[in-house]
Amino acid sequence: MTEALILLSLFVMIAIGLPIAVAILASALVGVYILNGHLGFLNAALSVFDGATSFPLIAIPLFILAGALMNTGGISRRLINFVSALIGFMRGGLAMVNVGVSLFFAEISGSAVADVAAIGSVLIPAMKKKGYSPRMAAAITSSSASLAIIIPPSIPMILYGALSDTSIVQLFVAGIVPGLLGGFGMMALCYYFAVRYDLPREEAFSLTRLWTAAKDAGWALILPVIILGGIFGGFVTATEGAGLAVIAALLIGGFVYREIDIRLFYHALTDGVIQTAVVMLLVASSAVLGLYLTETEMPQRLAASITTLTTDKFLVLMIINVFLLFVGMVLHGAAAIILTVPIFMPLVHQIGIDPVQFGILLTLNIALGQQTPPVASVLVTACSIARTDIWRTTRTNLPFIGVLLVVLLLVTYVPAVSLSLVDFFYK
Known part of the structure; x- marks a missing residue:
């Protein structure tokens, strides 16, 4: 009591x-x-x-700082230009570019809020000029930004790994397939809406333009290789990889692109702190x-009470998902992880759920929570940039939320979606 x-x-x-x-x-x-x-x-x-x-938690401020340096160092803008030259010729090109840039940005920052702030400030005004409604522009930007916490590196995965004593590197690997499924699903949805509403293409495809954009963004494109290559190759831990991300973002933005001065560096540090x-x-x-x-011993007693109802793994996962979806709607991501991990981990171990699979399941629920009011931290940021109402935007955003929900169901009931790469490389 x-x-x-x-x-x-x-x-x-x-x-x-x-x-x-x-x-x-x-x-x-x-x-x-x-x-x-x-x-x-x-x-x-x-x-x-x-x-x-805890040593693994040092990665969180470092990835946050790396994202802030990317925003001020011209890296985000060059990534947008490159992806625009690569896929912008398709119907609804800017919508495609929005999702594509989020996939690249996700491999560097690990933060959905940083993603939507960096990409939305550039692409939302451009989409509105091309005829996209403010609600559509905000919905696409917001939902694709949540890919940043599914595709490695991911700040929520780092937090979960530290709290549950689960390998952060294996969590990163497990997030690759679900993240790509979410990205490609959103691109397919963007194409459907582009055809339905006759949304415009960008410039015609040009090898010259693509080559120019690739050269300009070359150093920015090296960042994911440095970060993920070092972590997955076993050369550095996730925390050391975060330190590499900061150094690389600072060197590229400050000395290669020369867009970070003392004032901007101070603002990046302030935001990061x-x-x-x-x-x-x-x-x-x-x-x-x-x-x-x-x-x-409340978590153990909760586990015992649930297992008296059912010991079926999939039914237990359904119960957990419903609870996490509710928690994600009313709490910010970090708070949701912090509150639920100590409660559910004994149940996860007792039922025989792989902690890595559960970590991806939890991360996807956090991503859904970022899109569902009343909290909806990422959606609120996108709506503030687009200057549109959050509730009306949520209605437009429902199909994109549906994509994330489908990926969540796949991760929940088809363990190979999240665990196949982990099993291949580590087991």
Whole structure:
């Protein structure tokens, strides 16, 4: 009963607008005090320190900073020009370019918010000029931006891996096929809408234009090779790969393209610190919640109660998906991961679900949450750029949300979609 009241108080504090990290910490501290008195605060302090100093989590601020440097260093703009020259000649070219650039950007930043801010500020105004409705432009930009957390590297995967003690590199590998399926599915949907609404092509395909754009974007295209090649090749860890991403983005933007000066570098650092502070405060507060849940054995009891209803793996996954879809609608991604991983991991192990598969399933639910109000952090950003209403845009966005939902169902019920590459390379 006490545990239920603690969790209820947590959601009440979130509902009334208290910062999520503060709500988590406050409710967890009350629970720890009820269990162990004032001595429980000593363990809570140690948990906060241990939770915030995990080595894999260092990758999060580094990837955030790399994304900020890309936005200010001209890398994003050159990627857009290259993809436009490559596939912009197709019907609905700008919509195709939007998804295609997100696939490239996803391999560098790991953040959907960074993706939509970088790409949307350029492509949404251009799409509106070409005759796309503001709702359509925002919907395509928002949904394709969520590919950034499915295709490696991925900040939510890093956070999940650190909390669940799952290989982050294997999570990255597992995200490749689902991410590409989502990207190609969205491209097919863009083509359907382009034909249906007679959306325009861009310039005719030109080898000269493609060659020029490729040369201009050559250094930007090397970034994914440096990051993913180093991680997948076993030369660096995910955290060291994030450091490489920062150094490469700084060198390319500042010394090759010469578009990063001291002022822009300062703004990139400021943005990175602010975003990092939000995530790491959540991580630190979640450590205390994890301590409380561990001492009460609530996750184990939840697992036992579900397994008394059914031990069928697919039914359990369906129950988890429904819960995660709801949580994703009302909480930001990092908070959703932090709250659900300690609760569900005992059940995942008990039922025999591969933790890597569960990590991709969780990440896809977070991606769906980024598109579904009331929180919908990525959709809100796209709508603010397009200057359109979030609820009307959501209706336009439903087919693209459907693509992500189909990928989620494939990952849930066809484990090979996420695990085939992992099995090939690591097992």
